[in-house]
Amino acid sequence: MRAALVVLALVIIANPLPAQDKLQILAADQEPRTMLRRFLHAELQKHFDARKKTVAALDTADKIHKRQAELKAKFIAAIGGFPETKGPLNGKVTGTLKADGFRVEKVIYESRPNHHVTANFYIPDGKGPFPGVIVPCGHSANGKAADAYQRASILLAQNGIAALCYDPIGQGERLQLLDGKKGAVAGSVNEHTMVGVGALLVGQSTAGYRIWDGMRSIDYLCSRPEIDPKRIGCTGNSGGGTLTAYLMALDERIVCAAPSCYITSLERLFATIGPQDAEQNIPGQVAFGMEHVDYVTMRAPRPTLICIASQDYFDQQGSWATFREASQIYAKLGHGERVSLFEYDDKHGFSKPRREAAMRWMRRWLLNINDAPAEGDFKSFTDEELQCTRSGQVLADFKGVSAFGLNLIEAKKYAGERAKFAGHPSKVQRVVVRSLLSLPDEIPMAKELSKKIHYLEDRLSTHKVVYETEKGILLPGLRFKHIQPKGPPVLFLTDAGLPQDGKLPVWLDEKYQKNHQEIWMFDPRGLGETAPTGKPSKYFGADEKNAFLAMHLNRPLLGQRVLDVLSLLKAINTDSVQIVGVGTTGPVVLHAAALDERIRDITLVNSPRSWLDVVAQPVSNDQLGNVVPGVLKHYDLPDLERSLAPRPIHVRP
Secondary structure: OHHHHHHHHHHHHHOOOOOOOOOOOOOHHHOHHHHHHHHHHHHHHHHHHHHHHHHHOOOOHHHHHHHHHHHHHHHHHHOOOOOOOOOOOOOEEEEEEEEOOEEEEEEEEEEEOOEEEEEEEEEEOOOOOEEEEEEEOOOOOOHHHOHHHHHHHHHHHHOOOEEEEEOOOOOOOOOOOEEOOEEOOOOHHHHHHHHHHHHHHOOOOHHHHHHHHHHHHHHHHHHOOOEEEEEEEEEEEOHHHHHHHHHHHHOOOEEEEEEEOOOOOHHHHHHOOOOOOHHHOOOOOOOOOOOHHHHHHOOOOOOEEEEEEOOOOOOHHHHHHHHHHHHHHHHHOOOHHHEEEEEEOOOOOOOHHHHHHHHHHHHHHHOOOOOOOOOOOOOOOOHHHHOOOOOOOHHHHHOOOOHHHHHHHHHHHOHHHHHHHOOOOHHHHHHHHHHHHOOOOOOOOOEEEEEEEEEEEOOEEEEEEEEEEEOOEEEEEEEEEEOOOOOOOEEEEEOOOOOOOOOOOHHHHHHOHHHOOOEEEEOOOOOHHHOOOOOOEOOOEOOHHHHHHHHHOOOOHHHHHHHHHHHHHHHHOOOOEEEEEEHHHHHHHHHHHHHOOOEEEEEEEOOOOOHHHHHHOOOOOOOHHHOOOOHHHOOOHHHHHHHOOOOOEEEEO
C-alpha cells in the first residue's frame, strides 16, 4: 500500500492540472458541435435512398394509386387525425367593402366549436356561381391583410374567381395567446412551434390544426351560393405554400393548386437551411417515406403548378428534382400536362410574377380559359378596413378556445389512461415506453474509445473518457474513482456540460464522493461538448433543429438520449447504480430507470416534472428536445415516477 501511495504522489506531481486550463475531451477534428446533426443526416439519408427505390418501382397506375392511398393514411395518422364530426360553421359577415369589379366581405366562422377563423371573402361582380380559391397566408404578422396576399386575392377576383383569404393561428386577428392586445409569444413562427410542443405531447400537431382550418375554410367557401363547389382551387406562399401543399394532397375537393415558395425536397431542405417551424415538420415523415414531391403526386393527376423563386432560401435544386419526379408520375397516369413549374428570378415572396402565374393556372383549369391576364395597378386595403372583429382579436371578442386550449382539451381525454399506467405490470410499461421512444429491443453496449488521466488529488483519480453508443455518437465523460471505491457507482448527467475545472460540484462531492463512490459524468448527445453552435432559439433552445430532425426519423431526441444511458450502463457493467439527472436530462434518467432495474436510486435536479404542466401553461422554454409525440395518451412524468416505486426518487431544486 505504501508503494502505491508513493507512485500516486509521483503521478500527482507529474500531472498537475493548470488552473487556467478548460476541460475539453473531444478533439476539435472530431467536430463535436456538429456530431448529432451529422448523425441524424446520415440516418435520414438511409430513408431518402430507400424511398427513391420505392418510387422507381412505381411502373403502373395501380401501384401509384396504392401508394397514394397508403401515404395519405400515414400522413393523416402522423398529424393526429381529424375530428370525427364537423360542427356548425356559424359563419357571419361583419362588414362589406366595395371595390372596382369585386366586393370584400369580412367573415368569421368556427373551424371547431368556439374556435374562430377570420377571413376576407373576395367576390367578383356579376352572376355566379364562380370558382372559389382559398388563399392560406404565409408568416405575415398581419395575416390576411398583408399586401401580397391581398393582391393575390384581388387579382383572382378581378379575373372571375372568388378568393377566401383567412388568418392562420398566431397571425392577424388570430393570436392564440394574448398579453393585453399583443401576442404573449413573440412572432408567428414561435407561436406555431409553441402550439406544436403541446400538440405533439397529446398526439396532435400544429400542421393538423392548420390543415383542419383550411378544410373548414373550403367548407365555408362551398356553403356560399356564389361558389361552384366543383371548381375549388388553392394557392398560397411560404407558410401558405406549406398549407397549400398539405391541403392539395389531402382534400380531394381542390381541383387546381399552386403552392408558391415552399416546395423543394426535405433532402435539400435539411442540407441547407434545416427544418423550419412546427407545422412544417410531420412526425415520422421521412421514416415512412413522404417527401415534398409526394404532396404533388398524392393528388395526381389533378392540376398542380409549383411556383418558385430563383433567389429563394428554399432550395431550387430540390424544387426541380421534385418537379422531375412528379412529371414522371403524372406521365405514367397519362396526364403529364397537368403538372408544371414556374420559376422567376427574384427573392422569397408572393411577388407579382408568381401571383400572375397562379391566377393564370386557376383560370386555365377552373374557368377553362387558357390566357395570360396581367396584374394592373390597384390600391390595397388597410388592416383596419379588412378587420373582421371589433377588437382586432377573436380571443378578445369571443373568449373562445385557442389552439393551446385545444391541446389541453385533448390532454384531458386521456387522464384515465395515464392514471392506469403505474398499475400496469412492469413488462407492459416497458413495452409502451420502448415503443414511444423508438428504442431497439437490444441496446448496444457502449464502446470505450479512449481513457486518459486528467487529474489526481489525494486518493481520487479523474479520467477523461470517450464512449461510442451508436456509430458516430461520441459521449465525452469524466470518471471519478477513489483508490478504495465503495458502494454502487453513480451516473451523473447534466444539460449544462461537464464542469470546466474537471472537478465535482460541491453538493455531488458531499453526497457521493465522500462515501468513496465511483462517479461517471457524461454529456448525452447534443448536450455539453456536443451541443450545437450558434445562437439558441429564444424559446426552444439549441435543440430545436435536431429535435425536429429526430422526429422525422420517428426517433425522438429524448429516446436517443435514453439509449445513450442504457448503452453506458451496459459498459459500466454493474448490478446496481445510482443516477442523477440535471435539467433537461431529468426525463431521460426517469425513462432509463423504467427500462433498467439496475438503476436503484434516482435524483432529479431542477428537472421538468410534468408534461401536462407544459400543455396547461402554454409558454415553455427548452422543452422541444424532451417532446415524445403522443406520450400523454399513455403516461405523464409523475406516472412514470410512480411506476418506479419502491425505488427512491430524490428531488433537488
